[in-house]
Structures are given as C-alpha cells and as structure tokens.
Amino acid sequence: MTTESLPVLSILGGTGDLGTGLARRWAQAGYRVIIGSRTLEKAQAAVSDLQEVMAERGVADIQVEAMDNDAAAAAGDIVTLTVPFSHQASTLEQVKPALAGKILIDVTVPLVPPKVARVQLPEGGSAGQIAQAILGEEVAVVSAFQNVAAHHLQEGKGIACDVLVCGNKKDARAQVITLVEAAGMRGYHAGMIYNAAAAEALTSVLITINKQYGCHAGIKISGLGEDE
Amino acid sequence: MTTESLPVLSILGGTGDLGTGLARRWAQAGYRVIIGSRTLEKAQAAVSDLQEVMAERGVADIQVEAMDNDAAAAAGDIVTLTVPFSHQASTLEQVKPALAGKILIDVTVPLVPPKVARVQLPEGGSAGQIAQAILGEEVAVVSAFQNVAAHHLQEGKGIACDVLVCGNKKDARAQVITLVEAAGMRGYHAGMIYNAAAAEALTSVLITINKQYGCHAGIKISGLGEDE
Numbered sequence: 001m002t003t004e005s006l007p008v009l010s011i012l013g014g015t016g017d018l019g020t021g022l023a024r025r026w027a028q029a030g031y032r033v034i035i036g037s038r039t040l041e042k043a044q045a046a047v048s049d050l051q052e053v054m055a056e057r058g059v060a061d062i063q064v065e066a067m068d069n070d071a072a073a074a075a076g077d078i079v080t081l082t083v084p085f086s087h088q089a090s091t092l093e094q095v096k097p098a099l100a101g102k103i104l105i106d107v108t109v110p111l112v113p114p115k116v117a118r119v120q121l122p123e124g125g126s127a128g129q130i131a132q133a134i135l136g137e138e139v140a141v142v143s144a145f146q147n148v149a150a151h152h153l154q155e156g157k158g159i160a161c162d163v164l165v166c167g168n169k170k171d172a173r174a175q176v177i178t179l180v181e182a183a184g185m186r187g188y189h190a191g192m193i194y195n196a197a198a199a200e201a202l203t204s205v206l207i208t209i210n211k212q213y214g215c216h217a218g219i220k221i222s223g224l225g226e227d228e
Numbered sequence: 229m230t231t232e233s234l235p236v237l238s239i240l241g242g243t244g245d246l247g248t249g250l251a252r253r254w255a256q257a258g259y260r261v262i263i264g265s266r267t268l269e270k271a272q273a274a275v276s277d278l279q280e281v282m283a284e285r286g287v288a289d290i291q292v293e294a295m296d297n298d299a300a301a302a303a304g305d306i307v308t309l310t311v312p313f314s315h316q317a318s319t320l321e322q323v324k325p326a327l328a329g330k331i332l333i334d335v336t337v338p339l340v341p342p343k344v345a346r347v348q349l350p351e352g353g354s355a356g357q358i359a360q361a362i363l364g365e366e367v368a369v370v371s372a373f374q375n376v377a378a379h380h381l382q383e384g385k386g387i388a389c390d391v392l393v394c395g396n397k398k399d400a401r402a403q404v405i406t407l408v409e410a411a412g413m414r415g416y417h418a419g420m421i422y423n424a425a426a427a428e429a430l431t432s433v434l435i436t437i438n439k440q441y442g443c444h445a446g447i448k449i450s451g452l453g454e455d456e
Contacts, residue, residue, distance in 0.1 A: 117423075119354075119425045125347075160450040190433045195345075195346065195432060198347055201429050201430075205418045205423050206449075208418055209417070209418065213452055215451050217449050217451040217452060219448065219449060220447065220448045221434075221445050222447060223389065223443050225443055
C-alpha cells in the first residue's frame with residue numbers, strides 16, 4: 001500500500017483510549033499516524049503499547065510515532081484533538097500557530113465531572129464552536145467521533161456506530177468522512193459547526209443508557225431506505 | 229380488547245402530522261384518544277380526517293374524539309403536547325391548572341424558523357426544561373418523540389426509530405416508554421429532563437441529513453449487544 005498521497009494524521013492528547021483507538025485504526029488503514037502528548041515520554045509509552053498490541057495481532061507494518069503536542073501539530077496534515085474538555089482551550093491556544101490552513105478534528109465532549117451523564121452544554125453552545133472561535137477562520141474545525149465508544153475502537157472489529165460530522169466547510173467535512181470510513185464507520189454531513197451540540201449532548205445520553213443497560217451504546221442513523 | 233385499565237390520552241395541538249400520527253397509532257393500540265386544538269372545530273376536522281383514513285384501512289373500532297385544548301387537558305390522564313415551539317409556553321400556561329398530578333409528554337422541538345436545520349437550543353437549555361419550569365413539580369414532564377418523522381407515524385408500518393425518553397421521575401418515564409411501544413417503537417430511559425437537549429438538538433441534525441439524502445431519517449441506539 002502506498003501512503004504517499006495520504007495525509008499525515010496527528011492526534012493531540014492521543015494517549016487515552018479514544019486517541020490510541022483512532023491511531024490503531026488509521027494506522028491499520030495505511031496512514032502515517034503521530035501520537036502527541038504533553039510530554040514526548042508519555043507519547044512514546046503510548047506508541048510502544050500500541051506497537052506491542054499490534055504485533056500480538058500480527059500487524060507489524062504500521063507507521064506510528066511519538067511527539068510532544070507542539071511537534072505533532074506541526075507535523076500533521078490533519079490534526080485530531082482528544083483531550084478532556086478541561087484541557088481543550090489551553091491545548092488549542094498552545095498549538096494554534098501550527099494549525100493554520102489545516103483541518104482540526106475536535107472530538108471534545110463538554111462533560112462536567114462528576115455528573116457526566118447530565119447534558120451540560122457550555123457557554124458558546126458547544127465544544128466545537130469554542131474550538132472554531134479559538135482557532136479562527138484559518139483553521140477548518142470539524143466535530144466528529146463524540147459518540148463512538150473507545151471500547152469498540154480498541155477492538156479490531158466493525159463498529160455499529162455512525163459518526164455525525166459537523167463543520168463550516170463542506171470539503172473539510174468530506175475529508176473527515178473519509179477518515180471515519182478508514183476507521184470502519186459511516187460518517188454523515190451533519191451541518192455547520194453549531195450542530196456539534198447535538199453529538200456532544202448525545203454522549204451524556206449514551207452514558208446514561210450504558211449505565212442502565214450495561215453496554216457501550218452508540219447511534220445509527222436510520223430511515224435512509226437502504227436496509228428497511 | 230378492554231380499555232378500562234388504559235389511561236386516556238389527550239394530544240394538545242394534535243391536529244398536525246405528528247399529533248394525528250400519534251393519535252392513530254395509540255387509538256389502534258386500543259387507547260381512548262382525545263385530539264385537542266385551539267378551537268373545537270379544528271379538532272373535529274382532524275378527527276374526521278383520521279376516522280376517514282382509518283375506515284379506508286378497514287379499522288373502524290377506534291375511540292378518537294375532539295375537544296378544545298382546555299377540555300382535552302382536563303379529560304386526559306396523560307397529556308401530550310405537539311405544538312410549535314413558539315406556542316409551547318402559552319399553551320402550557322393556559323392548561324396548567326388541568327395538569328396537576330399528571331404526566332405531560334413534551335414533544336416540542338425548539339426549532340427557530342427559517343433555520344430549522346441549525347441547532348439553536350433555548351435559554352434554559354431545552355424545551356423540556358422550559359415545560360418543567362412552567363408546570364412546576366406537580367406535573368411530571370417527560371420529553372419524547374422529537375426524532376420521529378411524522379411521515380413514518382402516518383404510515384401504518386413499523387418505524388426504524390428509537391425514542392429517547394427524558395424526565396425527572398422514573399415511573400413517569402416508564403409509563404411513556406409503554407406508550408412509545410404502543411406506537412410501534414422502542415423507548416429508552418435517557419436521563420433527567422435536562423437531557424432533553426440531546427434529542428431536541430438531534431432533530432436539526434436529522435433535518436440536515438434529510439435534506440442531503442432525501443429521506444426521513446431517525447436514530448437507532450446501537451451497541452446493546454442484541455443484534456450484533
């Protein structure tokens with residue numbers, strides 16, 4: 001597989017379950033992936049763990065490397081942010097100079113611990129809108145992946161969860177939908193960045209459902225007439 | 229079928245596609261249904277239309293009657309509100325005295341025309357919270373049915389759409405889930421009333437998807453491990 005024409009994908013704050021889950025799936029799809037963290041050491045540990053898991057599964061030929069967040073933001077063509085809401089603004093302020101002209105995939109869910117099962121959308125409407133406001137119009141912020149259980153990303157299997165993709169630029173949304181598909185899911189154009197509120201709020205509902213039904217719930221868009 | 233033990237269901241502002249769709253399904257399930265409107269005449273016209281459609285389908289034995297909103301609120305054991313957002317507060321203020329001790333199913337979606345594909349949640353967080361604030365703790369407000377396409381309710385067939393059911397009282401949510409099932413869908417306990425924001429916001433996303441894919445989209449909760 002040639003990766004010359006594929007964008008380099010950086011994942012900031014990428015050492016958690018969601019970040020390494022996306023890294024694993026994108027790397028397996030042939031992308032060069034950079035895991036970023038606040039320190040290089042933490043990123044290196046995550047990459048080592050990931051390579052070990054992949055080797056156990058007999059997948060050796062993947063390109064994943066470690067950097068600190070600044071270097072990762074600079075090196076990535078498309079940059080994904082998977083930090084807790086409380087670190088979203090500070091991380092974006094820090095790496096902002098490296099993002100001009102790029103796509104920033106915001107995976108932030110504005111959960112307010114300890115009541116994470118309660119919808120508590122922020123001033124400004126949504127984390128997606130906050131990211132766009134911080135980064136300005138030179139960065140195409142695209143909101144995605146809020147409703148995907150990290151548990152399912154970590155598994156190698158298919159995922160019964162669709163991804164709502166919001167952002168002000170259609171071309172940027174389309175590029176992210178390609179990455180959603182590379183990760184084994186289906187993505188939908190879900191409107192401008194203000195519509196990120198829907199997916200962000202839905203995460204607390206899914207947490208509520210998980211608690212009651214003992215599962216890792218997601219959503220599927222129905223009524224498309226393809227399988228009904 | 230005996231209906232003695234079944235609650236009487238009133239639908240305020242029930243002359244639109246969503247209200248008559250619910251009326252049709254609940255009446256077919258054996259419930260006595262009252263369609264309310266601002267005038268008795270408008271409610272009577274909706275009931276006549278409904279009876280005509282049902283007769284065409286060979287369903288004669290349904291109990292649907294017409295009242296004005298005040299009388300319908302008083303006569304119903306469980307009262308459903310299906311008015312546009314702009315009429316939500318005034319309608320609830322008007323019928324509030326008749327709702328004490330009852331369940332109010334709020335189907336209001338806080339759309340702000342003309343940009344209905346844009347998530348624009350109200351001050352107060354959600355229409356569901358607004359309803360609970362107006363009615364006070366004597367009324368169990370339960371938010372439901374925001375994501376169901378009226379188009380599919382009007383059809384007699386099964387509906388590939390799940391219903392997120394939010395409200396502060398678990399028993400009230402459970403009664404509404406029974407009504408969701410009576411209407412041919414599956415309902416989920418989705419948390420307290422503040423979580424209504426998720427389903428309300430999602431409606432604008434589904435409108436966005438409908439426009440792009442030419443469909444009547446809904447959502448299904450996935451990952452429950454039953455069919456995967």
